[in-house]
């Protein structure tokens with residue numbers, strides 16, 4: 001069995017220490033960090049997700065798997081985002097919305113945003129409306145990024161946007177949303193500025209958006225993307 005399969009197994013079994021050692025071993029063996037992420041860590045997490053869906057494993061098992069996943073992810077961070085960003089792009093407040101504990105995707109988004117040159121203030125999971133707005137005001141953020149993994153917590157994204165409107169702050173911030181159940185249609189419905197489906201495109205669209213807001217004439221056509 002390859003070290004990549006071992007990594008997937010370690011996530012499925014929720015063995016955080018093993019995950020850490022195996023990720024280091026895979027890096028030593030010269031594996032591309034993206035392969036380690038996609039075919040090792042995420043593949044393992046997806047298998048856990050399928051078992052969870054079929055009621056073969058329950059919240060405690062998924063929780064330990066998530067911890068192992070986040071441990072592996074933290075080792076990979078500096079390898080995934082190697083290049084030093086050429087410029088400081090701006091500040092982002094990032095959190096998973098109220099009622100929602102899912103934070104693996106959020107960690108990946110934070111990683112990619114930092115790699116792109118943003119300062120990211122991560123307000124964690126189960127973050128309420130005031131945490132997003134107060135933090136954005138306090139650090140003079142450019143972007144508010146919200147993550148949700150449950151259909152039942154998606155409305156909390158709208159609450160943040162509605163509160164921004166009530167306070168007369170809506171146009172001050174670029175609002176980005178994401179997470180598996182979120183889509184472009186929902187982004188339009190709640191008046192978010194940008195939806196993207198993954199962490200890489202989140203960083204790319206965030207970069208485009210701040211530069212556009214500042215009136216930069218940089219040309220981005222060659223980068224593609226799925227901005228809303």
Ligand code: B12
Nearest residue numbers: 049100101102103104105147150151177178179180198199
């Ligand atoms: C791990 C997990 C948990 C863990 C979370 C631990 C943690 N630290 O994150 C625990 C055990 C706590 C958990 C609990 C629950 N979970 Co859960 N969980 C999952 C699981 C297996 C994996 C999620 C994950 O990490 N995916 C991997 C990451 C990398 O993907 P991602 O989050 O989508 O992120 C990517 C993109 O979406 C995007 N992105 C994410 N955020 C953002 C933000 C922005 C701004 C942008 C632009 C992009 C972006 O970029 C990321 C990387 O590319 C999923 C199943 C699945 N296959 O997804 C179920 C799942 C999400 N859970 C589910 C459910 C039902 C629950 C519970 C209600 C179960 C229960 N009965 O208690 C509870 C709710 C607890 C709560 N209040 O939140 C359902 C949700 C169904 C729904 N549509 O509402 C799922 C889909 C499982 C299922 N098939 O039934 N869960």
